[in-house]
Amino acid sequence: MxxxxxxxxxxxxxxxxxxxxxxxxxxxxxxxxxxxxxxxxxxxxxxxxxxxxxxxxxxxxxxxxxxxxxxxxxxxxxxxxxxxxxxxxxxxxxxxxxxxxKPPLIPLTWLLWFSPVIALLAGLMVVLIARRRRAPPSLPGLSEAERDRLKDILS
CATH class of the missing domain: 1.10.8.640 (Cytochrome C biogenesis protein)
Structure with a gap:
């Protein structure tokens, strides 16, 4: 052994x-x-x-x-x-x-480093502008006769 x-x-x-x-x-x-x-x-x-x-x-x-x-x-x-x-x-x-x-953060590379933030802000601006332009349509108030007729239709 x-x-x-x-x-x-x-x-x-x-x-x-x-x-x-x-x-x-x-x-x-x-x-x-x-x-x-x-x-x-x-x-x-x-x-x-x-x-x-x-x-x-x-x-x-x-x-x-x-x-x-x-x-x-x-x-x-x-x-x-x-x-x-x-x-x-x-x-x-x-x-x-x-x-x-991995380039250093110098003025020459600012656009490279900050482009994601710039793109995000630009996207948010587009969304905000699109929401403001698409305001909900304003509906005129119903007259008393129209309200009565609507109640009859719904019931």
Whole structure:
């Protein structure tokens, strides 16, 4: 029984050792060789940027050719040792503020940030104007003869 347990333990140890040996120290991605830490950092930056072709996907998730080029630019700059801020600033300078997945609240993006509120207020104004124009029709009062006749009809 002890021998079986020892063999199982040794088998697991060898399996883990082989798996650890297969874990790469560097990764080749988008034509750039990176360490695992650099790759994670590049993915983090790529998840902050929008694919200009797909527009609703991050650079990391998009399969568009432009997104692949963006990933290559990001990874080359990570390997050079640039900070995350420097890389994002470069991308914004080169491709415009629209490349950011969550653009900052600055005068240039006010319309983008406040357009839902503006649309809601415009919709409320349309509803209010439509209700005011559609005033209930005013009915003239009934004469005494008409009231008597109405009572006869209803009864």
């Amino acid at each position: 002890k021998r079986v347990l020892i063999l199982c333990f040794l088998g697991l140890a060898v399996t883990f050792a082989i798996a650890a040996a297969d874990t790469p120290v560097t990764i080749l991605r988008d034509g750039v060789t990176l360490t695992i830490a650099q790759e994670k950092r590049a993915e983090h930056i790529g998840n902050k940027l929008r694919c200009l072709v797909c527009q609703n996907e991050t650079v990391e998730n998009s399969q568009a050719g432009l997104a692949k080029q963006f990933r290559g630019i990001i990874r080359r700059r990570v390997v050079r040792g640039e900070t995350n801020t420097q890389i994002v600033d470069f991308m914004v300078h080169r491709y415009g503020i629209f490349v950011l997945l």
